[in-house]
Amino acid sequence: xxxxxxxxxxxxxxxxxxxxxxxxxxxxxxxxxxxxxxxxxxxxxxxxxxxxxxxxxxxxxxxxxxxxxxxxxxxxxxxxxxxxxxxxxxxxxxxxxxxxxxxxxxxxxxxxxxxxxxxxxxxxxxxxxxxxxxxxxxxxxxxxxxxxxxxxxxxxxxxxxxxxxxxxxxxxxxxxxxxxxxxxxxxxxxxxxxxxxxxxxx
Numbered sequence: 001x002x003x004x005x006x007x008x009x010x011x012x013x014x015x016x017x018x019x020x021x022x023x024x025x026x027x028x029x030x031x032x033x034x035x036x037x038x039x040x041x042x043x044x045x046x047x048x049x050x051x052x053x054x055x056x057x058x059x060x061x062x063x064x065x066x067x068x069x070x071x072x073x074x075x076x077x078x079x080x081x082x083x084x085x086x087x088x089x090x091x092x093x094x095x096x097x098x099x100x101x102x103x104x105x106x107x108x109x110x111x112x113x114x115x116x117x118x119x120x121x122x123x124x125x126x127x128x129x130x131x132x133x134x135x136x137x138x139x140x141x142x143x144x145x146x147x148x149x150x151x152x153x154x155x156x157x158x159x160x161x162x163x164x165x166x167x168x169x170x171x172x173x174x175x176x177x178x179x180x181x182x183x184x185x186x187x188x189x190x191x192x193x194x195x196x197x198x199x200x201x202x
Contacts, residue, residue, distance in 0.1 A: 026046035026047065026048065026067045026069045027046060027047050027049050028040065028041050028046060028047065029041065030047045030049060030052060030054055031054060031195065032054045032057045032058075032082070032084050033054070033057045033084050033162070034055070035195055036160055036194065036195055037084055037159055037160060037162070037164075037193070037195060038191075038192070038194075038195050039059050039061070039191055039192050040191035040192075040193075041061050041188070041191060042074075042188060042190075043074065044064060044065075044071060044072070044073070044074025045061050045062065045063055045188070046061070046064040046067060046071070047059055047060070047061060048060040048061070048062055057083060057085065058081070058083050058084070059081070059082040060080070060081055060082075061081070061082065061188055062079045062080070063077050063078075076176060076180045076183075076184050077170060077171060078168050078169060078170040078171075078176055078181070078184055079145070079168070079170075080166060080168040080184075080185070080188050081166070081167050082164065082165075082188070082192060083164070083165045083166075084162050084163075084164055085162045085165070086162065087161065087162060088162075089161075090158030090159075090160075090161045090162055090163050091158070092131055092132065092133055092156050092158045092163065093130075093131040093158045096128045096129070096130070096131070096132070097128060099133045099156060100126045100135075103126065103133070103135055104124065104126065106118045109121040109137075112135070112152075112154070113141050114141040114142065114143060114144050115141040115142070120140045120141040121138070121139055122138045123136075123137060123138045123151075124136070124137045125137070131157055131158055132155060132156070132157045132189075133155070133156045133157075134153070134154070134156075134182070134185065135153070135154050136152070136153050136154075136178065136181065136182070137151070137152060138151050138152075139152060143169070143172075147171055147173070148169040148170070148171065148172060149169055149171065149172045149175035149176065150172075151169070151170075151175060151176065151178075151181065152168065153168040153169075153176075153184075153185040154166065154185075155185055155186075155189050157192075159192055159193065160194045164189075164192055166188055166189055166192070168181060168184060168185045168188065
C-alpha cells in the first residue's frame with residue numbers, strides 16, 4: 001500500500017541534499033507532471049527551476065533572495081521540496097488514520113530518518129485532516145544538506161489522484177519554530193493544485 005509513499009520519501013531525502021541556495025533561475029510557479037499540477041510558491045519564495053525536475057513531478061522551493069533574485073527576505077527562511085507521485089498513487093484520502101499509524105511505527109520512522117534508522121526520530125507529532133496527514137519530527141541523523149535544522153515538517157496529500165509529499169526544514173542557525181514551520185508548510189501546500197483549479201483562480 002505504501003510503496004509509492006516510500007519512493008516519494010526517498011526522493012525527498014535525496015532532493016534535500018541537492019537544494020543548495022545559489023544563484024539560479026527562479027520563477028513563482030511551475031507546471032509539474034506535464035502541467036497537470038501547478039506549484040505556486042508563497043510570498044517571498046520562488047521555485048528553483050534549475051534544480052527542479054517538472055517532468056518527474058519534483059520542485060524545490062526556497063527564498064527568492066537566497067537564489068539571487070531581487071526580492072526581500074521573507075519573515076521565515078526555509079527550503080522545501082515537492083514531490084508528485086505517479087498516476088493513481090494517491091492514498092491519503094479516506095485512509096488518513098492508517099497512514100498516520102504507519103508513520104508512527106518503527107517502519108515509518110525509518111523512512112522519515114535521513115539514514116533509514118528509526119532510532120534517530122524523536123518528538124514525533126502528527127495532525128490529520130480530510131485528505132491530509134501532516135507530521136513534525138526531529139531527526140538526529142546528519143541532515144542531507146549541511147546547515148539544515150534537525151526538525152522537519154512533512155505533509156502527505158492527494159492531488160488529481162496522485163500522492164503529493166512536501167518536506168520542509170529551516171536553517172540550523174535560524175531554525176523554524178513549530179508554529180512557523182506549520183504555517184509555512186501549509187502555505188506551500190496550498191499552492192499545489194490541479195492546473196484547472198489554478199487557472200480558474202487567475
